[in-house]
Amino acid sequence: MEATNSGKAGILSGQKLQDANQNHAPCLYTKSPEVRVGLPDxxxxxxxxxxxxxDKAVKMQKIFSIQGPYPVIRAALRARGWIEQHMHGSKLQVQQQQQHQSSGSKSSSKDADDHNSEDVEKEQDPNRLHSFLVSAALSRLVRNEMVYFYWTNRRDAINTNILQKQQIINHFTKAGSFTTKVGLCLNLRNLHWFDVANPDTFFPRCYTLAAQDEKHAFIEDYRRTACTSLLKYVVKRDQNIQGKGISHNLQDVQVQRKQNKHRSKPLVPSQMITTALKVCQEYLESLEHKDIDKTLETPQTLTQEQWAEFISSYYLVAHGGAQIERSEHLVSSCEAMLQRLEKVSPQLGIDGTQNIWIIKPGAKSRGRGIKCAKRLDQILRMVAIDPALIKESKWVVQKYIEQPLLVHGTKFDVRQWFLVTDWNPLTVWFYKKCYLRFSTQPYSLDTLDSSVHLCNNSIQKHLRPSQQRHCGIPADNMWLDDQFRAFLASQGREALWETVVVQGMKTTIIHALQTAQDLMESRKNTFELYGADFMLDLSLHPWLIEINASPTMAPSTSVTAQLCAAVQEDTLRVVLDRKVDRTADTGDFELIYRQAAVEVPQYLGINLVVEGFAVKNPCPLPPLRSSNQSASKRWGPVKEKESALEKVQALPKMLLKKAESKIRRCEPLSPALPSESSLSKPVKSISIRLPMTVLPIGGGSHSGHLWKRRAEVSNVQPPTTEKQQGPLSQEMTAPKQPRKATSSSTSA
Incomplete structure (x- = not known):
């Protein structure tokens, strides 16, 4: 630090040195007429x-490059001894020039960047020209050196695949999985695979209308919400009547009757309330899985024509102010049904009675193209204007929060920053400071104009605040979080800020990142700052609206001038200072989540191998029976009087070869064996060694063991006439000895 300051002192002096240290340099990516003045020697x-x-910066690897006007980042890096490398003629410069020359509507919708080219503050200042020249001179000295720190306002400005490990960049690739409205809508549905949580408790239900199943689910949700909204309308009207008192004078009753007579639309029958109750009852049964026994032939609650008639009647009541005749006796049933629905539907409290939905382009930021609508046909017609957009899932339809928390009757949202420094292990830093953004008009559901319902500063800054708006709302439409806490303290609810609001935002951010973790490329030495937008309901519960990449850091108001500068400086404390010293001060960033690291197996390419062993299929010999039975059953009738002994004597070699071949083919040998009646004449005995299988021999009462050996033939002496009794251990001798003999002999 001292060497850097002394070096600058060797170049500049007096007021010029102070300007250089403050580093309010002009944008290096836009043409400036002041640069053309004569350069000092x-x-x-x-x-x-x-x-x-x-040379010192190169040795310490402190060369940085910035795309866009980020004076705070430049000043903070130079204060740490870093030198900027201006990338003239590079992709960064070309993209920056195109961004300044093009309008905001031409910006790429691939990334949900919150950075607005119109919000870029002009850093051109003639009084700081010399500081710019010094920076340009230093940049020229390091123009051929490696850049070790990149800060860009678009993630596609640098190809991260060509970066080395030690190079740091402020964007992760593929962050569109949760920074686009389509990606956030689809990913949060998979939260149950990552954590025990329900996204319906912090994210208004959302649908992408590209697929037919999504479209049908939205239509079904709209119809069901119309039923619950009707029940709310009935209960709310009854509460208003009881609040005003039951005693109405005759004049009020007559006035009301005259108004009803002059209505252009007739009264709506109370039958629609009964229909709404029936639809809600079937919805509860489906949640409790009581409808699984119903077959496909079971008729639906309402047909398409009946639904069209019901929705038309609902429009008359909710939007047209029509009355429902004779519905007092159904109020208690409506209250009981709403109590049952509240236990299973966490978003019942934000639905209201108007059934308003908000239509958003899937990947645009700063409130561009967002509209609100009440009617189903109008919503479907709005998203079907451009077939290319509907095909590419560029539209989402989300339930509008009809009952938000208001400050002095004005709607607002909360901008909350968080920082991700790693995806494996997932490491999340939460910023302790945030700010509120107000709309310029008082809140009302009678109009769906964006000046009432959208709080984006890029929209509200072009509008003039309404005279009917409360004087407590500032002209720049922004509050610090401390001012909001003071407002809650005036209502006795200050304690809910930490316990409900802050804790709810932390939990929601963690859940949103968990669902996108598998889709992100985890590169070390990479970080990214995100901006999340929340809305609060009447109980101060936060609801996530969207998450923006590259949130705008322009000091457009006194609030953003204070907080945006602080969050940039604290980001560098976490990314750079803490990398060197784990005990370094991280400012207002708080580590709220660090997941256990998951081992990623090394990818070795496609290698399909089938491993196994050969299966040896043994071929056992079928059981042998007596020659008479075997021949009759297997080989047809055999002449009993035919002398088998003559066959053996006539063809001994043929029998042996045939026996060997049959053994190899695992064929039965019974036709070749002699019968018992032919054993009277002495013949040469044939010894055959067979595979080890127990086979019955002769009449079937005796058996012999045939071993797993190749058939061998040996000459033996003819046996005696006595029959052999007992099994043969290794040799099967033909002809056999008589069965009645008490002992067997094989004398020579």
């Missing part, structure tokens, strides 16, 4: 000092 000593500063 640098003496050799100053150039030598500049080279020393450049």
């Amino acid at each position: 640098f003496n050799p000593d100053r150039l030598k000092t500049a080279r020393a500063l450049a």
Whole structure:
């Protein structure tokens, strides 16, 4: 730090040195007429000092590059001894020039960047020209060096695949999975795979109308919400009547009757309330899985024609002010049904009675193209204007929060920053400061104009605040969080800020990042600052609206001038200072989540291998029976009187070859064996070694063991006439000895 300051002192002096340290340099990516003035002459000593500063920065790997006008980042880095490398003629400069020349509507919708080219503050200041020239001179000295820190306002400005490990960049790739309205809508539905939480408790239900199933789900939701809104309308009207008192004088009754007579639309029958109760009852049964026994042939509650008639009647009541005849006896049933629905529907409190939905372009920011609508046909017609957009899932329809928390009768939202420094392990930093953004008009559901319902500063800054708006709302439409806490304290609800609002925003951010973790590319030395927009309901519960990448850091008001500068400086404390010293001050950033690291297996490419072993299929011999039975059953009738002994004597070699071949083919040998009646004549005995299988021999009462050996033939002496009794252990001898013999002999 001292070397840097002394180096600058060697180049500049007096007021010029102070301007250089403050670093209010002009934008390096826009053409400036002031740059064309005559350049001062640098003496050799100053150039030598500049080279020393450049060499030190290169040695310490402190070369940075910034796309866009971020004076706070530049000043903070230079105060740490970093030197900026201006990338003239590079992709960064070209993109920045195109951004300034094009309108806001031409910006890419691929990333939900909150950065607004119209909000860019002009840093051109002639009094700081010399500071710019010094910066340009230092940049020229390091123009061929590696950049170790990139800060861009678009994630596609740098190809992260070509970066080295030590290079730091402020954007993750593929962040559109949760920074676009379509990505956030689809990802949060998978939250149950990552955590025990219900996204309907913090994110208004949302649908993408590209797919037919999404479109049908939205239509079903709209119809069901119309039923619950009707029940709310009936209960609310009854409460208003009881609040005013039951005693109405005759004049009021007559006036009301005259008004009813002059109505252009007739009274709506109370039958529609009964229909709404029936639809809600079936919805509860479906949540409790009581409808699984119903077959596909079971008729639906309402047909398409009946639904069209019901929705038309609902429009007359909710939007046209029509009355429902004779509905007092159904108020208690409506209250009981709403109590049951409240237990299973966490968004019942934000629905209201108007059934308003908000239509958003899927990947645009700063409130562009957002509209509100009440009627179903109008919503479907709005998103079907451009077939290309509906095909590419560029439209989402989200339930509008009809009962938000108001400050002096004015709607607002909360901008909350958070920082992600790693995706594996997922590491999230929450900023302790936030600010509120108000609309310029008092809140009302009678009009759906964006000046009433959209709080984006890029929209409200072009509008003039209404004279009917409360004087407590500032002209710049922004509050610090401390001012809002003071407002809550005036209502006795200050304690709810930390316990309900802050804690709810932390939990919501963590859940949103969990669902996108598998879709992100986890690169070390990468970080990103995000801006989340929340709305509060009547109980101060926060509801996530959207998450923006590259949130605007322009000091458009006194509130943003204070907070945006602080969050940028604290971001560098977390990313740079804490990297060197784990105990470094992180400002107002608080570490709220650090997940356990997950081992990622190394990718070795596609290698399909089938491993296994050969299966040896043994072929056991079928059981042998007596020659008579075997021959009759397997090989047809056999002449009993035919002498088998003559066959053996006539063809001994043929029998042996045939036996060997049959053994190899696992065929039965019974036709070749002699019968018992042919054993009277002495013949040469044939010894055959067979596979080990127990086979019955002769009449079937005796068995012999055939071993797993190749058939071998040996000459033996003819046996005696006595029958052999007992099993043969290794040799099967033909002919056999008589069965009645008490012992067997094989004398020579």
